[in-house]
Amino acid sequence: MWHAHDKIWREVKENYPMMESEFVISHGMCLPMMNDHGTDEQKRQFMPDLISGKTLWCQMFSEPGAGSDVASLQTKAELDGDEWIINGQKVWTTLAHKSQFGLCVARNDADQVKHAGLSMFILDMQAPGVEIRPINQINGSHFNEVFFTDLAIPKNWLLGELNTGWKLATAMLMYERVAIGAGGGGGINRPMYDQLHNYATASGAINNPVVRDQMMQVYSMETTKALIAMRTRAEMKAGNTPGPGGSLGKLYGSVIAWRMREIALQIAGMSSVAWVDDDPHGGSAQSLTLRSFASGIAGGTDEIQRNIIGDRVLGLPREPAVDKGVAFRDLKVGTQT
Numbered sequence: 001m002w003h004a005h006d007k008i009w010r011e012v013k014e015n016y017p018m019m020e021s022e023f024v025i026s027h028g029m030c031l032p033m034m035n036d037h038g039t040d041e042q043k044r045q046f047m048p049d050l051i052s053g054k055t056l057w058c059q060m061f062s063e064p065g066a067g068s069d070v071a072s073l074q075t076k077a078e079l080d081g082d083e084w085i086i087n088g089q090k091v092w093t094t095l096a097h098k099s100q101f102g103l104c105v106a107r108n109d110a111d112q113v114k115h116a117g118l119s120m121f122i123l124d125m126q127a128p129g130v131e132i133r134p135i136n137q138i139n140g141s142h143f144n145e146v147f148f149t150d151l152a153i154p155k156n157w158l159l160g161e162l163n164t165g166w167k168l169a170t171a172m173l174m175y176e177r178v179a180i181g182a183g184g185g186g187g188i189n190r191p192m193y194d195q196l197h198n199y200a201t202a203s204g205a206i207n208n209p210v211v212r213d214q215m216m217q218v219y220s221m222e223t224t225k226a227l228i229a230m231r232t233r234a235e236m237k238a239g240n241t242p243g244p245g246g247s248l249g250k251l252y253g254s255v256i257a258w259r260m261r262e263i264a265l266q267i268a269g270m271s272s273v274a275w276v277d278d279d280p281h282g283g284s285a286q287s288l289t290l291r292s293f294a295s296g297i298a299g300g301t302d303e304i305q306r307n308i309i310g311d312r313v314l315g316l317p318r319e320p321a322v323d324k325g326v327a328f329r330d331l332k333v334g335t336q337t
Ligand SMILES: Cc1cc2nc3c(=O)[nH]c(=O)nc-3n(C[C@H](O)[C@H](O)[C@H](O)COP(=O)(O)OP(=O)(O)OC[C@H]3O[C@@H](n4cnc5c(N)ncnc54)[C@H](O)[C@@H]3O)c2cc1C
Pocket: 058, 059, 060, 061, 062, 066, 067, 068, 069, 091, 092, 093, 094, 095, 143, 294, 297, 298, 299, 300, 301, 302, 303, 304, 307, 319
């Protein structure tokens, strides 16, 4: 059902001002998770407003001691009668300050091994017990850190089965990589190339054959990325959950962003990253260049995508794990001493 919604959404949104980034997490990640793992009651309660965009959702995995190694997370969920009580801290939470709800992975059993005693919960981001503090970004926008102090949620806001948080987190990360790596309007689009074209036209560098050659590289790379995205979306439309191949589009987006930055700097110099107060476009071009640094970190770093492609796509040996068979509470990970 959500595939049909996704198709209609992509088509219709093309006619409106750019709001897509606000919905990458809501529609690209939380909606498919709710669709795949929600109970009928949860779907009835949350999906209509999630689909229509009436409620915005955020995703809470990362913590100060758990980023790439997100299974080291320490936010606690304890059952107390008919409620789960959540305590802990999340960080880098995109759109927490605008969201009504969020999906959060928390540890409900520290006696199990690291990846086992985790579960996923639906949280009310505006309830007492949630404190959201901004973290400013270089382009002037912000994401957040989120603190939970005895946040109480109904027992039936557990998403999926108890102790399946890692499985769900992995599934959600795959959706995230697809949402980031296969974003855009659904056809072939080249936002980085368009940006460079604007710079080069404005500065006259478009007449330089070397610049034109570099721009064609980005044009070709973005075209290839769009084709990978179309293949990924076709696989999802055929009912397949995205696999580790989603990391390919995500990684490639970051590689393109690196290349785009290098070329933008050559063409526009300092004005590729700095703008004056009366810039007619409000610094939107520079903001895109600055924001592109995040593409190699958000949704899993480039190194982690390369590890996933190595282990799970190419079948190379996995990194050694020293935490196998050890209860989480006995591990020295994250901020746990
Ligand atoms: C713009 C932005 C938005 C974000 N939004 C959200 C959000 O909404 N929700 C959320 O939960 N998180 C969010 N994040 C957090 C993001 O998922 C993490 O920053 C990311 O997973 C990396 O974790 P870390 O920052 O703790 O870095 P670390 O894990 O501490 O990594 C530090 C460095 O070590 C490298 N490294 C770590 N482990 C390995 C390894 N095994 N092999 C090779 N290299 C390794 C990394 O590649 C990196 O270069 C966001 C991040 C950004 C930048």
